[in-house]
Amino acid sequence: MLSLITSAVIAQQPEVRLTGTVKDEKGNPFPGVTVYVPATKKGATTDAGGKYVLQAPAGGEIIFKAIGYKTMTLPVSGRSSLPVTMEVENAALNEVVVVGYTSKRLSQISSAISVVSGKQLNDVTSNNVGSLLQGKVAGVVVQNPSGNPNVAADVTIRGASSISAAAGPLYVVDGIIGGTANPNDIESVTVLKDAAAAGLYGARSANGVIIITTKSGKAGKTVIHLNTSAGANKMSMGNMRLMNSQQLYDYQKSYFDPATFQQERPANLLSQNTDWMDLAYRTGLTQNHHLSLSGGSEKTQFYVSGNYYNEQGIIRHTGNEVYNLRVNIAHRINDKLKLSTRVNASSRNFENEASGNYGALLLSRLNLPWDNPYNADGSIKMGTEPGWIGREHDNFLHGWQYNFDKGKQITAYADVNLDYYITPHLTFSTYNRVSYSGLRSELYYDVRSKAGRGLGELYNNSSMEQRLITSNRLNYNRQFGEHALNIIGVAEGEKNTFERNSLYGNKIPAGLHIMDAAANIQRSQFGPGTKTENRFTKGLVQADYTYLGKYNLIGAYILESSSRFGANHRSAGFYTLGGSWTISKESFMRSLPVFDLLKLRASYGLTGNAEIGDYQALGIYSYTSQYASNPGSVPAVQGNPDLTWEKTKNINLGLDIDMLKRISLTVDLYDKTTTDLLLDVPVPYTSGYDFVTRNVGSVRNRGIEINLNTKNIVRPHFTWETGFNLSINRNKVLKLNNHEDIAYSSLQWISEGRDLYSWHMRKWAGVDPQNGDPLWEVVTTDSNGKPVVTTTNSYDDATLQYVGAASPKFTGGMTNRLSYKGISLSVFVNFVSGNKVYEESTNDGSEPTSNVRVLPGGRTRWQKPGDIATDPRAVYGGNKNSDLESSRFLEDGSYLRLRNVTLSYDLPERFLRTVKLANARVFLSGDNLWTWTSFSGLDPEMGLRPYATPAGESGNNFQQNSTKYPLARKLLVGINITF
Numbered sequence: 001m002l003s004l005i006t007s008a009v010i011a012q013q014p015e016v017r018l019t020g021t022v023k024d025e026k027g028n029p030f031p032g033v034t035v036y037v038p039a040t041k042k043g044a045t046t047d048a049g050g051k052y053v054l055q056a057p058a059g060g061e062i063i064f065k066a067i068g069y070k071t072m073t074l075p076v077s078g079r080s081s082l083p084v085t086m087e088v089e090n091a092a093l094n095e096v097v098v099v100g101y102t103s104k105r106l107s108q109i110s111s112a113i114s115v116v117s118g119k120q121l122n123d124v125t126s127n128n129v130g131s132l133l134q135g136k137v138a139g140v141v142v143q144n145p146s147g148n149p150n151v152a153a154d155v156t157i158r159g160a161s162s163i164s165a166a167a168g169p170l171y172v173v174d175g176i177i178g179g180t181a182n183p184n185d186i187e188s189v190t191v192l193k194d195a196a197a198a199g200l201y202g203a204r205s206a207n208g209v210i211i212i213t214t215k216s217g218k219a220g221k222t223v224i225h226l227n228t229s230a231g232a233n234k235m236s237m238g239n240m241r242l243m244n245s246q247q248l249y250d251y252q253k254s255y256f257d258p259a260t261f262q263q264e265r266p267a268n269l270l271s272q273n274t275d276w277m278d279l280a281y282r283t284g285l286t287q288n289h290h291l292s293l294s295g296g297s298e299k300t301q302f303y304v305s306g307n308y309y310n311e312q313g314i315i316r317h318t319g320n321e322v323y324n325l326r327v328n329i330a331h332r333i334n335d336k337l338k339l340s341t342r343v344n345a346s347s348r349n350f351e352n353e354a355s356g357n358y359g360a361l362l363l364s365r366l367n368l369p370w371d372n373p374y375n376a377d378g379s380i381k382m383g384t385e386p387g388w389i390g391r392e393h394d395n396f397l398h399g400w401q402y403n404f405d406k407g408k409q410i411t412a413y414a415d416v417n418l419d420y421y422i423t424p425h426l427t428f429s430t431y432n433r434v435s436y437s438g439l440r441s442e443l444y445y446d447v448r449s450k451a452g453r454g455l456g457e458l459y460n461n462s463s464m465e466q467r468l469i470t471s472n473r474l475n476y477n478r479q480f481g482e483h484a485l486n487i488i489g490v491a492e493g494e495k496n497t498f499e500r501n502s503l504y505g506n507k508i509p510a511g512l513h514i515m516d517a518a519a520n521i522q523r524s525q526f527g528p529g530t531k532t533e534n535r536f537t538k539g540l541v542q543a544d545y546t547y548l549g550k551y552n553l554i555g556a557y558i559l560e561s562s563s564r565f566g567a568n569h570r571s572a573g574f575y576t577l578g579g580s581w582t583i584s585k586e587s588f589m590r591s592l593p594v595f596d597l598l599k600l601r602a603s604y605g606l607t608g609n610a611e612i613g614d615y616q617a618l619g620i621y622s623y624t625s626q627y628a629s630n631p632g633s634v635p636a637v638q639g640n641p642d643l644t645w646e647k648t649k650n651i652n653l654g655l656d657i658d659m660l661k662r663i664s665l666t667v668d669l670y671d672k673t674t675t676d677l678l679l680d681v682p683v684p685y686t687s688g689y690d691f692v693t694r695n696v697g698s699v700r701n702r703g704i705e706i707n708l709n710t711k712n713i714v715r716p717h718f719t720w721e722t723g724f725n726l727s728i729n730r731n732k733v734l735k736l737n738n739h740e741d742i743a744y745s746s747l748q749w750i751s752e753g754r755d756l757y758s759w760h761m762r763k764w765a766g767v768d769p770q771n772g773d774p775l776w777e778v779v780t781t782d783s784n785g786k787p788v789v790t791t792t793n794s795y796d797d798a799t800l801q802y803v804g805a806a807s808p809k810f811t812g813g814m815t816n817r818l819s820y821k822g823i824s825l826s827v828f829v830n831f832v833s834g835n836k837v838y839e840e841s842t843n844d845g846s847e848p849t850s851n852v853r854v855l856p857g858g859r860t861r862w863q864k865p866g867d868i869a870t871d872p873r874a875v876y877g878g879n880k881n882s883d884l885e886s887s888r889f890l891e892d893g894s895y896l897r898l899r900n901v902t903l904s905y906d907l908p909e910r911f912l913r914t915v916k917l918a919n920a921r922v923f924l925s926g927d928n929l930w931t932w933t934s935f936s937g938l939d940p941e942m943g944l945r946p947y948a949t950p951a952g953e954s955g956n957n958f959q960q961n962s963t964k965y966p967l968a969r970k971l972l973v974g975i976n977i978t979f
Contacts, residue, residue, distance in 0.1 A: 015055045020082040022050045022064060028218075030086060031424070034479050036063040045479065048421040049335060066479075097190050098211050100200035100542070101175065101473055101488055110552050110580035110601050111197035112652045112668045114138065114707065118186045118215070120815075123826055124900045124927050125229065125288060125970055127309045127322055129212065130155040132183055135813025135830025135899055137191050138705035138725035139668075140208075144941055147967040149311040149320035150350045157193055157208030159701030159729040159807070160756055161674040163742070164693075165646055166611035169208040170201055174342055176433045177201065177494065178467055179212075179413050181344065182307045182324040184227060184290040187215045193705075194652035194670065195605025196578030200490075200540060200556055206609040206648035206674060214342070215294065216328055217303040222295035223918070229925070229974025233284040235314045236969050237277075238931065238938040240841075241854040245273035245369040251852060255845045255874040269370040269389075276851075279373065279397060280364035284312030284319070286970060296330075303328040313353075314968045315360060317400055321349040335421070342415040351406045354443060355399030356451035361965060363396050366850045373397050382450055391849035394450055402446030402511075409439040413467075425478040431471040439463045444513040456508030460515055463500040469493070484546040494536040501529040532614040535563045542576075550582035562610045562645075566617040569644035576605030594659055601654035609646035612678050616693045617643040638683065638692040646695070648674040662711040673700040673734070681737050696737040699756055703729035718820045726812040731755045731805075747838060747885060748806075755805035759836055762798040764888035765791045772862030772873025774844075774882035777801070795881035803887040809834025813899070822906040828899045832940070837893035839937040840885075842871065846878030856936035893940040895933035901926045918978040927970040938966040 024030040029050030036043035037056045044054045056062060056076050064072040069086040076082065096103050097115050106115075114137040121132045130153035134142035141156045160167040169191075173179030190211040192198040198205035243251060249270055253261055292305035307324040324346040331339045353360050368390045375381055381388070383395035413435030420428045440462045447456030469492070476487040505518025515521060542556035555578070561571040583589060584598040619639030623631055650672045657665040676695035683692050706726045713720040733752050736742060742750040749760035765775040775791040776798030782788050792798055813830040841853050855861060855871060862869040872882045882888070904923035912920060933940050942964035 014058055016058050016076065016078060016080055017053070018056045018062070018076060018080060018082055019051070019053050020084060022046045022052065022084045022086060024069075024086055025088050027085070030066065032066065032477055032479060033086065034063075034065045034481075036065065037061075038063060045424050047335065047424040048338070048419070048427065049332070051335075097188065098175070098213050099190065099192065099197055101471075101490055102475065102486065102544075108546060108552060109197075110554055110578040111192065111603060112139075112194035112601070112654055112670070112705075113197050114140075114191045114193070116189045116191070118183075118188060121186060121189060122183055123815075123828060123902055123925070125231075125286060125925065125972055127183065127288075127311070127320065128152050129181065129183060129186070129189065129210075133189065133191075133210075135811075135828065136725070136815075138707050138727040138812065139193055139670075139703070139729070140191060140727075141729075141808070141811050144967060146942070146965040147314065147939070148318055148352070148965045149313050150318070150352060151965075155210070157191065158670060158672055158703060159731045161206060161648055161672060161699050161701055162609055162611075162646060163677055163697070163699070163750060163756065164612065164680055165609050165678045167207055168611075169210050170198075170204040171210050171212065172201070173212045174214055174415060175417070176415060176431050176469060176471060177204070178435060178469065179344070179433065180346065180411060181212045181214050182290075182305075182309075182322075182326065182346070184288075184307050185214045185292075185303075185305050185324075185326050185344075187213045189213075193668070194578075194603045195576045195607055195648075195650035196554060196603035196652070199574060199576030199605040199607050199650075200542060200558065201607075204608070204610060206607040206646060214326065214328060214344075215292070215303050215305075216330060217294040217296045217301035219296055219298050219301060222293060224979035225290075225292045225294075226977045226979075227290040227974065228288070229923075229972045230285065230287045231925075231970055231972030233286055233312065233314050233968035233970050235277075235281045235966060236928065236931070236939070238966070239856055239933070239936045240938050242277065242365065243369070243852050243854055244275075245270050247854065248369060248852060251874070252845075252848055255876050256848070257876065272370050272372050274367070274369045274371060274373060276364040276367045276369070276373075280316065280360040281314050282312075282316050284314050284968070286311045286972065288972075288974075298332075300329070300331045302330075313965075315353050315965065317351060317353045317355075317404070318965075319351045323347045337421075338419040340415070340417040340419070342417075343413075345412040346410075348409040348411070349406070350409070351404070353396075353400075354403045354405035354445070354451075355396035356394055356403070356445075356449065358392055358394055358396075360396040360400075363392060363394055366390065366392060367395075368849065368851055371395075384450065389849055391847060399445075399449045399451055402449045403444055403451060404513075405441070405443045407439060407441030409437065411435075411437045425476055427475045427477075429473045429475065431473070433467070433469050435467045437465045442513065446513075447508065447510050455506040456510065456512075456518075457506045458504070458508055458513055458515060458518060460503045460505075461500070462502075463498070465498045466496070468495045482548045484549075486544040488540075488542050488544075490538070490540045492536075492538040495533070496535075497531070497533045499529070499531045503528070533563075534614045536610070537561045548585070550585035552578075552580045552582075554578045556605075560608065564610055564612060564614055564617065565645065566639075566641035566643040568641045572608060572645045572647070574606045574608055574647075576603065576607075578603035578605075595657070596661055597656055597658035599656040601652070601656065603650070603652045605650055607648045607650060609648065609674070609678075612693070616678075617641065635688045638687065638689040640692055640694060642695075643678075643693055644676065644695055646674055646678055647676050648672055662714070664707075664709040666705075666707040668705045669703075670705070671700070671702050674698060679737060679742075694737070696735075698734040700732045700734050701729055702732075703727060719818070721817045723815040723817075724812070725814075726810060728810045729807070731757070731807055749802070751802065754802060755807050757806035758802050759804050759806065759838070759887070759890060760800060760802050762795065762884075762886040763801055763803050764886050767862050767867075767869045767872045768793065769862075769868055770865050772867070772869070772879070774872040774880055774888075776886060793880050795884055795886075798886070804836035804890055806835055806837070806893075808832045808893075822908060824902075824904045824906070826900070826902045826904075828901075829896060830899050831894075831896045833894040835893040836890045837935060837937070837940050837942075838889055839891050839935070840883075840889045841936055842883075844872055844879045844882045845874040845876050846883045848876065853936075891935050891937070891940075893933075893935055895931050895935065895940045897928065897932075897941075898930040899928065901929060916979075919976075920978070921976040923974055923976070925970075925972045925974070927972075928967050929969060938964070941967065 022030045022033045031048045033046040035052045039060045044052045046052045058078045139158045143154045192209040198209040287310045290307045294303040305326045309322045312319045327343045380398045382398045383393045415433045417431045443459040445451040445457040471492040474489045505521040507519035538560040540558040544554045546552045556576045558574040580601045582599045584595045620637035621633040622636035623633045652670045654668040675698040677697035680691040681694045708724045710722045763777040773793040778790045778792050779799040780788045811832050815828045818825045859870040861871040862873040872879045902925040907920040
């Protein structure tokens with residue numbers, strides 16, 4: 001009764017016009033906050049600038065409410081202006097992250113996502129975002145297929161779900177599909193893994209989405225950041241050791257005919273001991289210098305940065321040099337209109353080793369230590385001179401004098417974004433981008449080099465890629481008491497064009513590496529040129545509803561069309577459903593204050609994949625043929641008007657637990673099944689075609705992901721935090737065309753019921769202890785149909801069978817961060833377990849003109865009857881094909897790697913005030929410092945999965961791991977300064 005009387009009295013008091021600005025905990029304008037007058041039961045909602053206007057009794061109170069923030073009750077006290085800064089309930093849970101086309105607080109999210117801050121991302125030194133994610137996000141497997149600084153890392157989210165189409169994630173930069181970002185300019189990276197989060201990107205989200213948000217300026221004084229580091233890159237031999245002159249001499253003596261050994265391998269060979277690995281590799285230098293300026297006023301904020309990155313490869317004559325410029329500007333034209341522009345441009349100079357057809361990467365392992373690369377006068381031999389013993393008769397040092405493989409790439413994109421706040425609850429936004437990438441490369445083999453073949457050869461390649469995209473969005477966001485509703489509609493269009501031109505010329509005089517100097521000019525091995533184009537259009541609507549801040553439902557429908565598919569099925573519909581229940585907000589949980597957060601999540605959705613080549617659905621003729629000097633055409637692609645999207649159904653169940661403000665645990669279970677695989681299906685040769693692309697087959701990935709973050713010790717001067725993630729994925733091919741296996745290569749077949757990356761070859765059965773012969777398995781069946789396994793020493797009689805998978809059983813990473821006063825130590829390890837890597841590590845006398853690896857520890861070679869050995873008897877010319885492809889060379893690729901260690905010191909404030917700096921930090925950082933593995937080769941990561949050999953390297957799809965460009969150890973020193 002007293003409360004009612006008091007409210008009535010207050011309501012009768014004279015009212016004042018009350019205005020103000022509400023800001024969040026970071027000082028940014030806070031839109032959508034409910035401002036409520038309890039006495040009059042009237043209220044308002046803050047606009048896009050965080051402002052509100054309402055009438056209130058002069059002696060009354062005002063209540064400010066927002067989900068995830070403490071409710072604030074403040075007296076009016078006759079004031080006409082009342083600014084407010086909201087306080088979060090839980091700082092970690094109220095972090096704003098980008099999800100799809102909107103931003104949300106972690107406490108509101110019903111999806112499986114992971115967020116990596118820019119600081120966490122940049123502990124490792126690299127210019128590639130994918131490489132920096134390695135080991136930091138559960139469910140994200142990152143493989144560096146090469147240590148070449150010009151080769152990007154391969155990223156897979158929750159297992160590969162496609163055979164012919166691309167299996168990598170979709171990248172979104174600053175809210176628009178595509179784009180690039182320098183790692184130093186990144187504010188955060190959000191990885192969307194389930195359908196509820198990734199599904200808004202419809203056609204290209206089946207393999208997950210990586211959203212990159214770049215840095216922005218903030219109102220206030222201009223801040224200058226300078227980050228600079230430099231250091232050395234050095235090769236790690238891993239567990240591989242090549243034989244030196246004496247070791248090779250003794251080994252060959254064991255299997256050569258004694259009657260001819262001294263003649264073919266005279267003892268004076270021991271006077272020469274060339275270390276070809278030392279000649280091929282070097283200690284390279286890495287530099288990374290970044291300067292940024294940010295700041296602005298309440299109306300205009302800016303962020304401008306420049307970056308120079310230069311990494312010399314550990315193989316001589318390889319390197320990557322990048323200049324990058326970024327300008328982000330946001331300007332509030334008025335209370336209703338905001339303009340944002342973002343420009344990013346980079347220029348990259350790259351170099352690949354070009355000594356010859358085999359290359360230093362391979363020759364450094366094959367060339368014999370007995371061959372001297374130099375003549376008596378110090379000049380460099382070609383390798384074709386008399387007396388050269390090595391099989392390839394090639395000296396990469398000679399080719400390096402004249403040949404080169406260099407290029408330049410220019411990349412630029414510009415965004416123009418406009419946000420129009422129609423009402424405090426309704427916003428129209430248009431995001432637009434134009435991007436361009438141009439590349440030119442030049443491969444030159446001088447007439448004086450062996451690779452020049454006495455002709456002098458030049459390859460000129462150029463390409464251009466352009467993208468235009470517009471994304472128009474209508475966003476309705478409102479809170480009704482305990483109800484919150486967000487509805488977004490999007491209409492999007494995209495056009496991509498690609499052009500490539502190639503020329504080949506020969507009969508070029510020495511040193512004249514220009515096409516005009518060629519006597520003979522013709523098309524290159526890549527064809528004279530090509531031009532392609534594709535288009536995408538998309539419409540979507542999403543509704544997100546929250547009740548009492550603890551029950552959340554989200555759903556979306558996406559309709560997308562692509563020119564890549566057949567006329568009958570260019571469009572497809574996709575949908576997502578998700579929900580969450582924040583149990584910790586229930587009244588019955590009050591007796592369990594140990595839980596800061598306890599939330600259940602579930603989602604289901606259908607997403608798609610369109611990452612195939614252009615025009616595969618069309619009936620196409622090729623006009624690259626000639627007949628009697630006249631242009632001619634031949635059938636090239638058989639049309640398929642019914643070709644359509646790959647479709648992925650994704651189920652996710654998640655649990656989020658925060659306890660004691662120190663422990664944060666996230667567990668996700670998922671099932672991701674892809675159907676309508678885009679496969680090249682063989683057709684009868686009488687059709688005039690080799691194959692036609694159709695939608696057949698399916699692949700399933702199931703797994704569990706665990707993320708654990710703990711604050712182990714929190715003291716005024718000492719803290720210790722740990723981050724740990726683990727992911728387990730099981731891949732299975734469910735269906736193929738007519739249930740027929742696909743011979744993907746000589747070593748990998750794709751088969752129903754097996755892992756997509758399954759090894760298929762003859763199975764090694766060991767060494768015959770009586771005679772040292774190699775043995776392989778022969779599998780037959782008895783009269784009852786049961787398999788019978790025997791052995792044979794005949795390679796041709798052995799049975800081809802499945803012998804393991806290249807996919808790991810589990811992957812993960814762990815970071816420990818310790819700080820004491822101004823000293824900080826960060827230690828980051830990543831690990832992979834259970835995968836098989838193909839490493840052809842030795843020869844048994846089959847190649848006496850090639851160098852040989854020292855047998856790894858634990859392995860022995862057969863010498864006499866009765867020996868139980870791992871390696872067969874060495875025989876001149878080879879022991880019954882023991883060196884040919886078989887599971888003998890499949891090894892456990894598990895490893896634990898000390899990926900990064902960083903020791904830093906923040907200079908004391910007293911000193912900083914003296915030199916007028918805001919802060920300064922010096923640091924020492926090391927990458928790839930140590931790897932624990934039983935793998936006998938250079939680096940198990942190079943063979944994590946079978947991939948095509950990157951450009952600039954020798955080999956084929958399943959070239960042994962020992963011929964891959966190894967990762968480098970890096971040791972850098974640097975300083976970060978803020979003015």
